[in-house]
Amino acid sequence: MAEHVILVVGPMGAGKTTAIATMSDIETVKTEAVNTERNVVDKATTTVALDYGEISLGPSEKIRLYGVPGQKRFDFMWQILKARAVGMLVLVKNDAQDPKADLLRFFEEFKEIHDRGGVVVGVTHSDVQPFPSTIDYQRLLAEHYPGAVAPVFTIDPRNRDQLVTMLSVLAASVDSRAMFSGR
């Protein structure tokens, strides 16, 4: 069975669990717990281990989607999950306190996935807060990582078409990078 492991990362409340549920062919495996940090993000529950979903590409090929918990105290899960990933989707919430810092933090933490595969950034809640713009985020990444040209799109994690676009761009990025590196 050919497998492509894709991580969905980002801060708490960005929409990772919802995005995986939207994309997955199967009922997603969730590890939600009662959130005692309502002062940080006002959500009833939070992911404490991982979310898991699948997309079947055929009888012998599938995409495994893993959503990681967003809080730093679960970074041991990040280490476990990033080892096998071929690409990742980074979700940031545009109406968070400092979404640019959030993006940089997760990009840095998971940079090895960008280096060996591909990354696509999804900005949620841009209907509520239109800035920073996608161009602002791309400039930010280019400043910190010269040469990096990461796709940044506005998305609603409940919108399957938009998530299809993110995944398609990720797949095309992985393929084209492999082509240029001769793999």
Added chain:
Amino acid sequence: MFAGGASEVRDRPETVGWKSVATAIHSMRQLPMPMLLTVVSTDTQPLWIDFSTGRYYWELPLTSMPPQPGAVTVYSQPIEPGSPPYPWVAWRPMDPLLWQIGRFAFGSDRATWMKPGERYALQRWPNLTEIPHSAEEIRMIATLANGYLTADELGLLTGSDTASAQRVLNMLSLMGAVKPAGGPLAPPSVIAQSQPQPAQAQQQTQGSFGFFQRLRERISGGR
């Protein structure tokens, strides 16, 4: 013209079609000060493009844009710092507008400011979730993220043709999403490996985008 102090309005002669609008847009990008472009046409509602914030205003949806407008007049004026024009209107991000104008303005002919044989690389991705696009266009944009390519080379590497590649380069260039190599540059090594036999190149390229192709077939019917 709008709240924010006096400013000089520069008239442009009447022109036909989106080609001149696209050329004006490209010229605005090269100016050091942010500009407001106003496009007036006999066929449709006035269009405003604010280069200071990268947004536009048009009363109609982009699907109503006529492919070939009649007489078009273009005005430009500088925007004073801290005085965004017409703050009461619902401005929208510019990417979808420029993608559309780029598509209508030149077709598969080279945009007026682009040089024959020039190589381009991706500088930023357009916001594709807000832009109608095809699988072929995704492949081309992803490929441009890896190095400087001519339209011929881009078509070769993506199993497409030069005309389609030029069309994508036109749209991306209008959006400021690609940068020219600015001088002679050797082709990437992958080009030599992809030289036709055309049938072989097609097969090779489809193999190169295998993951992408299978994903598209599965989740969006190959579109």
Added chain:
Amino acid sequence: MPQARFNDALIAKGQEVLDAMRFASPALVQAVLLSDDGFEVARTPRMSESDGRFASMASSVQALSEAVVHELRSGTGDEMIIQASQGVVIQARVGTRPAVVSALFGTDESLGKCLVVTRRATATLEEAFASGAVSIEPF
């Protein structure tokens, strides 16, 4: 030292129950009462260092074990046992509450005794929750 995230009654009761575990089984090395989302409520022994990392890990493992049981349609998870070369970790949810007890026992205690001690602790805590004596409120 746990943050002042949880109310004093819960911390005190949690401490009392964990200390009772140590009294019941001298082989107990360490025990933690944690919230579902990975914050430490109480621990024994109290003097041991804690950066909260173990509580986060325990919550992840608890959630994953319950997901496995759910996936296999085997009812509800009762206890989880991790048999290590130098001890055994027993972990159990407090009834249906958003709280978990995780305990490490040394090798000189039978598995049965470890399970009994842990079950008694979670049952005592469940009684305290049910009576309203303690609660976990969002911070």
